[in-house]
Every structure is written in structure tokens, then in C-alpha cells.
Amino acid sequence: MSQDKKGGIKRRDFLKIIGVAGGTAAVTAGCSNPAEQLIPYVIPPEGIIPGVPxxxxxxxxxxxxxxxxxxxxxxxxxxxxxxxxxxxxxxxxxxxxxxxxxxxxYNPDRIRSPLLRNDLGRLEPLGWDQAQKTLADKIQAVRSKGGSGKIVFLSDHIEGTLGNLISDWMSALGGQHLTYEVYSYEPLKEANRIVFGIDKIPTYNIDKTKYLLSFGADFLETWLSPTLYSRQFSEMHSYKDGSLGKFVYVDPRAGLTGVN
Missing domain, CATH: 3.30.200.210 (Phosphorylase Kinase; domain 1)
Structure with a gap:
């Protein structure tokens, strides 16, 4: 940087420095996070202490x-x-x-409101009050024509209180609750009923076995409860009893279970 005879900075160089510094500040400000408002609780809701999870x-x-x-x-x-x-x-x-x-x-593309398919086949957002009214009108129209059997509630597998509520609602309307699962275990449930007389999906104590033979049951990745069977499988492979359980897997795909 050039300096005058008295050791100071020339006016032109000083303006260059100011211009570069200002441009850097502007670029930095443009890349920063947007300003957000921090609004504290005046009266916190019951059971909530700010900062305490x-x-x-x-x-x-x-x-x-x-x-x-x-x-x-x-x-x-x-x-x-x-x-x-x-x-x-x-x-x-x-x-x-x-x-x-x-x-x-928290997915920004998640469905945030009811959707109604228009005449062009496109889904359009609908207010909750309007959606409830539309649903009630459609159900009433079907029941007035004696078509209660055409009312169907389609969902994935739902149990517990919500499942009972849906079943009671469909029973009151004369409809039915149909469930869809990517991994359906109805054949396994039926086999358990035929062999053991228990109409439920079975569970297995893999941790207590000495020899495990699996035909396509990818229990470490997708089958039944991978979290449960991963823990049991690790216990089976431990030397807690002085021996190591043997595992044989038969499947055309070398998935997570196959490579273990």
C-alpha cells in the first residue's frame, strides 16, 4: 500500500479500503440467516418451563x-x-x-390441510370446517340411497384406541375399515392360527435358539420387528453360555440379514 512522505495513507487508497470493507459487509449480511423474533412467554402454559425439556x-x-x-x-x-x-x-x-x-x-412439503380433488383431478386445499361439512354431506348422500356398504375407511394398520374408534364409527355407518400394509403378515397370522390355534402374529425368541434357519425372513431389516430381533440376534451370537448360535439364511437377495 502506498504511503505519503509523512507515513500516512493516501486518500485514494483509503477510499479503496472503505469500498472493499463495505462490499464484504454487504455480502456477509446477504448470506446470514434471516432475522427472527424472540418472543418470551409472559405467562408460560401449565407444565412448560422455558429452557427445561x-x-x-x-x-x-x-x-x-x-x-x-x-x-x-x-x-x-x-x-x-x-x-x-x-x-x-x-x-x-x-x-x-x-x-x-x-x-x-416438520417436512415443509407435508400435507397441512384437507385436500379435495377437483373436476380436473387435481388436489386443492380445503379448510377444516368446509372439509367436515363436505364429508358429512357425502356420507349422508350415500346412506340416503341405501348404499352404506359403499362407505370405506382406508388406512394403514391402526390399533389401540384410534383403531377401536374407527371400527366403531364404521360399524355405526354400516361401512368397513380396510387396511393396507406394504409388508402384510396375514399369511403368517393365518398359519399361526392353523398350527397353534392362536389368531395373532407370532413372536420369536431368537435369543434363546442355538440354530436359526430363515427362509427369506429379513428380520434385521424389514420383517416384523427389526429393532427387537436385532437385539435378540446379537444375544444369540454372544458367548454368554460358552457357545455361539448358528445362523443359516436362504434368500436370493443379500440384504442386511443375509450379510450377517
């Missing part, structure tokens, strides 16, 4: 296994999901789907 026990619905989870909540916002150590299915463990469920909850 609350934990709620719940059930994961990312797959039919229904593992127990604990949701960490800060100021009414869920921020973390972990397995519930007191749940007999997963005993504190959690899979990748459970860890990623918050991504679906």
Missing part, C-alpha cells in the same frame, strides 16, 4: 412393530426421539425410521 412416552407408527419411544419436547416442539427403555419390544433401541420421523413431522 419435557419427555413424553409414545408409540412409533413408522412400521407395524409399534416400538415404544420417548419424545423430547422443548416449548411445545418435539426435537428428539429415542427408544423407550421400559418398552418390552425394543427396550430402548430405535431404528433409522424412528430417528427420522421428525423429518416427516
Amino acid at each position: 419435557n419427555f413424553y412416552a409414545s408409540t412409533c407408527r413408522e412400521c407395524p412393530a409399534g416400538c415404544g419411544i420417548v419424545v423430547k419436547n422443548r416449548e411445545g416442539r418435539a426435537i428428539k426421539v429415542e427408544g423407550n427403555p421400559k418398552n418390552p419390544i425394543n427396550m430402548g433401541g430405535s431404528c433409522a425410521e424412528a430417528q427420522a420421523m421428525l423429518q416427516g413431522l
Whole structure:
């Protein structure tokens, strides 16, 4: 940088420095996060202490296994999901789907309101009040023509209180509740009923076996409850009794279970 005879900075160089500094500040400001308002609670809701998280026990619905989870909540916002150590299915463990469920909850492209298909076949958002009225009118129109059997509630597999509520509602309307699952275990349930007389999906104590033979049952990745069977499989492969259980897997695909 050029200097005058007295050791100072020339006016032209000084203006160059100011221009570069100003441009840098403008670029930095343009790349920063948008300003947000921080509004504190005047009167916090009951049960909420700002800065102190609350934990709620719940059930994961990312797959039919229904593992127990604990949701960490800060100021009414869920921020973390972990397995519930007191749940007999997963005993504190959690899979990748459970860890990623918050991504679906806060996905900006998620469905935020009821949708109604227009005459062009496109889905358009609908207000909740209008959606309830439209649904009630459609149900009433079908029932008035004696077509109650055409009323169908289609969903994935739902159990517990919500499942009972849906079943009672469909029974009152004369309709039916149809469920769809990507991984259907009805054949397994029927086989259990025929062989053992128990009309339920069976569970297996893999941790207590010495020789495990699996024909396409990818229990470490998709089959029944991967979190439960992953834990049991690791116990089967331990030397807790002085021996190591043997595992044979028969399947054309080398999935996660096959490579183990």
C-alpha cells in the first residue's frame, strides 16, 4: 500500500479500503440467516418451563412393530426421539425410521390441510370446517340411497384406541375399515392360527435358539420387528453360555440379514 512522505495513507487508497470493507459487509449480511423474533412467554402454559425439556412416552407408527419411544419436547416442539427403555419390544433401541420421523413431522412439503380433488383431478386445499361439512354431506348422500356398504375407511394398520374408534364409527355407518400394509403378515397370522390355534402374529425368541434357519425372513431389516430381533440376534451370537448360535439364511437377495 502506498504511503505519503509523512507515513500516512493516501486518500485514494483509503477510499479503496472503505469500498472493499463495505462490499464484504454487504455480502456477509446477504448470506446470514434471516432475522427472527424472540418472543418470551409472559405467562408460560401449565407444565412448560422455558429452557427445561419435557419427555413424553409414545408409540412409533413408522412400521407395524409399534416400538415404544420417548419424545423430547422443548416449548411445545418435539426435537428428539429415542427408544423407550421400559418398552418390552425394543427396550430402548430405535431404528433409522424412528430417528427420522421428525423429518416427516416438520417436512415443509407435508400435507397441512384437507385436500379435495377437483373436476380436473387435481388436489386443492380445503379448510377444516368446509372439509367436515363436505364429508358429512357425502356420507349422508350415500346412506340416503341405501348404499352404506359403499362407505370405506382406508388406512394403514391402526390399533389401540384410534383403531377401536374407527371400527366403531364404521360399524355405526354400516361401512368397513380396510387396511393396507406394504409388508402384510396375514399369511403368517393365518398359519399361526392353523398350527397353534392362536389368531395373532407370532413372536420369536431368537435369543434363546442355538440354530436359526430363515427362509427369506429379513428380520434385521424389514420383517416384523427389526429393532427387537436385532437385539435378540446379537444375544444369540454372544458367548454368554460358552457357545455361539448358528445362523443359516436362504434368500436370493443379500440384504442386511443375509450379510450377517
